[in-house]
Amino acid sequence: MGNMRSNWILGFVLASFWFSSHSFLLSNDYYEKSCPSALAVIRSEMNVAVAKEARMAASILRLHFHDCFVQGCDASVLLDDTPTFRGEKTANANKNSIRGFEVIDGIKEKLESDCPGVVSCADILTVAARDAVILDGGPYWDVPLGRKDSRSASLDEANSNIPTPNSTLLNLLGKFLLQGLSATDMVALSGAHTIGQARCTSFRDRIYKGVEGAESDNVYLSELKGICPQTGGDNNLSPLDYVSPVLFDNAYYRNIINGQGLLNSDQELNMYGSITSEVVQKYAEDPLAFWQQFSDSMVKMGNIVNPLTFITGEVRKNCHLVNE
Template sequence: MAESMSVILLLLVLTSYKMSCLHAQDLPILMPHYYEKSCPCAFPIIRNEMHLALLKDPRMAASLLRLQFHDCFVQGCDASLLLDDTPTLRGEKTANANINSARGFDVIDLIKTKLESECPGVVSCADIITIAARDAVLLSGGPYWEVSLGRKDSSTASFNDANNNIPTPNSNLQTLITSFQKQGLSTVDMVALLGGHTIGNARCQNIRPRIYNNSASMAFSEPHLSMVKAACPPSGNDNGVWPLDFPTPILFDNSYYINLVRGLGLLNSDQTLYSEGSETKEIVESYAHDPLGFWKQFSESMVKMSNIVDPLTFVTGEVRKNCRTVNDPL
């Protein structure tokens, strides 16, 4: 018994030493060709499954993009969002920012199943989210950017951080700036990344504060406003949806910013970019006039966000066999 305890203590000391000696320069470096030899079919499989998913439901592009945003803002980009609740783990799916909103988990499951059949235990769920989000934008007519890979999947999740770190649809400008700064993202990154709202829908529950107050910044035409209110009455139909970018809801363009300049932002947290701050207003105006400038900055900011990784994940993380659950211990 004493001998067994000694072995356990030795393992704990070695693990502690390994983690304490781990410096940034010692970490595995994320790289674009990480799966070039171990799983060369990873990119084609993910692209094909995303193409099929968008053919069935064009909204899925925005959903997969949102998955990466909501995952990376909690513990870094480690697929913690994908974990289901268990008796010993409270996941992030039921946090306020995700419940009845985050979707696309079945698409990730399908991609993971295909990859496991080709390259068992190789491609992490965190990397799947990263590639799928990029392909979602590309397949919606948006820009391409090179993704760096090699992330590990966490064995933990944080319900509390999901509630605290992810901005709400009614956040004011300072709250938004603070939330992004906490992740090491600048105001420019913030305005560009929120441009992802050029695709997808918002739930009625999140739209009402915008359409049922007479804000001076709201410039919806009466026919448009009447349509939105018909879809989202003052009460009921909380999970009904309306396009965030009404003119081109499935095309990744810069009309989101054109809408903000016109006072047509559907969420308070969107319109505040133009209505509350001089710096963000200038950025919005520049993207409204320069779609390629928006694409360039969005791509750079997506790379920056996707590289938010907790260094300890490289030590304690794993490549999950099923994205919804941690691997069984050996």
């Protein structure tokens, strides 16, 4: 256990240096002259998308998260498979989970009309995730820009790096630390689950295998079992935060304290005596503290970039395909 802890600490230090030392490659005013309409177009298209389907805010936020945990925030998650290329969409954590590609496509199409070949898909996704939070009543933060789109993807990294719904606390910590994100970042970013929904397959084990905390509220548990039977109904959906599923607030943390986290990975954050339980308690009591840390952690996650991408990357014309 001591060696494992030492390895995590070393990995965290190295990852923090690697990612933070290259955040200078990004700037808040990157498109001020080259595409001054960029932020307005993204905001307008996100308004339309979320008005049409409230769930889309959470979907875009999740898409950004899944992108940044593989090769950094480089839009690799958007790439389609081709006869000669294998993307990340069929990874276990992405299959039947990530969605909203058509929203990013619509934004890209409009920006290609306004500013051809200027705004990267990676930047579109990062800004769209910020706007998604705002549209559900959450905080604003400035988004550093200037990312390039990767010409590669990694199915292996997508399968190994992205946390799963049944993750244990130690597993979660390891995967966040690998990205240079602290335990506090992890708890704050997990607060994205204050909006959105999860498929039955993501929480079935939690409600039927007696995971600690899952039976603290028999009424809630009965409702979940009605949504998610032991067999069948794999695609049935339940809100990640049943109290206020389309409002970006701190109810998610209060749910966890009450043993009502939908996913095992949610409830694990409040494990007794863990380094994360105090942070959960803090955010349950202080929504402004949650908003502030979430904003800071989103910038930190969005700044995960592979510096080689600025040399080998590109601005894709179509977010699904590398340029010819």
